[in-house]
Amino acid sequence: MTMEIERTEEEEEAVVVVTPGEELGRSSSLIPGKGSYLAPHNRTVYASITGRRTLIQPSPDSPDQRPIVEVTGHKAHGAVPEPGSIILARVTKVMPKVASADIMCVGTKSVREKFTGVIRQQDVRETEIDKVNMHLSFRPGDIVKAQVLSLGDARAYYLSTAKNELGVVSAESISGATMVPLSWTEMQCSVTGQIEQRKVAKVGG
Structure with a gap:
């Protein structure tokens, strides 16, 4: 004893x-x-x-x-992002070479701690990487489906949307209405009909 x-x-x-x-x-x-x-x-x-x-x-x-x-973990264990995980994140900031996002879910499980992710210009899509415009791919507030590449140096996970099924899955237009995907690169405001560019996730097969 x-x-x-x-x-x-x-x-x-x-x-x-x-x-x-x-x-x-x-x-x-x-x-x-x-x-x-x-x-x-x-x-x-x-x-x-x-x-x-x-x-x-x-x-x-x-x-x-x-x-x-x-x-x-000193709290009840929530989901933790790991390399290879598919996650959902909310974009918080978009810069010329990188977009920052707060990870919300790993797979179908929500996270209980704050995990930050970054999408670098070279990880947005598979083709024509040098032509990627971050401001035409994501906007703050967008919900993005991405894959975890690794834990980067700045205490943030490196994320990739460089697959057809990855990218923006939910977004609001400039006027605050829900956006509807039109193509790989365009979403349309459901109220005004205005078209905005995004790196859109392919829905379905």
Whole structure:
């Protein structure tokens, strides 16, 4: 009984809250576990979610004596974006080379923490990448269906809409009405009939 209490106190002392993109240590001394990932370019382990950092010590007979670092969400677990995930995000800002968005859902599950995504110019579509105009592809407030490429450097996930079925799925026109998709590149205001350009997600087969 005494040993259990002592171990619990030690674990409580080791509790550190970290946020996505925060450095946890070098891969030479840590093995990335749940809630963390290894960046190959600098062999550094980073947190991928907000939560408590914990170290799991290896068994004495383990050939690898590096501890495993895990990040456990301090809230009830919502969905967490991972490379390859299909997500829904709301565009918050559009710049010449990149659009920022707040991730709302991973698959069909809503997220409970704030995850930011960015769509870079080269990840908007598959063809004629150099001709992509970010301001004609997305507008703030658009709901975008995208695929997670990776966790980028600025604590934001890199997102891609470079597939036919990815892109804007819901948008409001300048006048505030719902937009209806016309083609891959155009949506029409359901009230005024005005046409605006977007990188539209293909609906159906």
